[in-house]
Amino acid sequence: MTQRVFLIGFMGSGKSTIGKYVARDMGWNFIDMDHLFEKEQGCTISQFFAEKGEAAFRQEETKLLSRLAKENMVIVSTGGGTPCSDENIRIMRESGEVIYINVEPEILCKRLSTAKASRPLIANKSDEELLSFIQSKLAERDKYYRQATIIVDGDKLPFSSYRFLIEMADNNE
Numbered sequence: 001m002t003q004r005v006f007l008i009g010f011m012g013s014g015k016s017t018i019g020k021y022v023a024r025d026m027g028w029n030f031i032d033m034d035h036l037f038e039k040e041q042g043c044t045i046s047q048f049f050a051e052k053g054e055a056a057f058r059q060e061e062t063k064l065l066s067r068l069a070k071e072n073m074v075i076v077s078t079g080g081g082t083p084c085s086d087e088n089i090r091i092m093r094e095s096g097e098v099i100y101i102n103v104e105p106e107i108l109c110k111r112l113s114t115a116k117a118s119r120p121l122i123a124n125k126s127d128e129e130l131l132s133f134i135q136s137k138l139a140e141r142d143k144y145y146r147q148a149t150i151i152v153d154g155d156k157l158p159f160s161s162y163r164f165l166i167e168m169a170d171n172n173e
């Protein structure tokens with residue numbers, strides 16, 4: 001039986017909002033990787049990027065993911081870049097269901113334009129630069145996101161459907 005579900009998708013796709021809802025609905029624990037990262041490192045992700053750089057962040061992110069892949073009855077909301085390495089997507093696929101919340105770039109752009117500050121990859125982008133950044137980053141990341149075991153249309157699917165999808169995937173194993 002599935003013991004863990006990883007929610008993946010671009011920044012602003014709703015992973016944490018949906019994750020909290022689904023965890024409550026299923027009676028499982030909810031883990032927000034970004035929050036846990038910040039708690040354990042004792043600094044914000046922006047500070048970590050500024051002091052140690054993105055490569056160091058990615059290394060720590062993989063270590064954290066490997067630990068979470070051993071937890072039971074958890075819904076994990078990952079960072080937007082977490083699945084984007086062969087190693088990380090493999091860890092997730094081997095240890096649970098992976099749900100990609102697919103959202104249109106224009107919608108992501110609207111949501112992120114007021115939520116850039118805490119996200120180092122977009123903090124310094126103007127609103128004009130943001131949409132083209134999202135489009136090119138999404139194109140780059142698509143091959144990882146598409147390796148999810150379940151792909152959902154994040155703009156249209158009600159939160160209440162996620163439990164059903166997870167249980168269906170479980171029954172098909």
Ligand code: S3P
Pocket residue numbers: 009010011012034045078079080081082118119120121
């Ligand atoms: C990142 C997304 C962020 C966070 C970090 C890098 C990315 O998480 O992990 O700023 O590479 O897309 P959210 O998707 O929760 O914003």
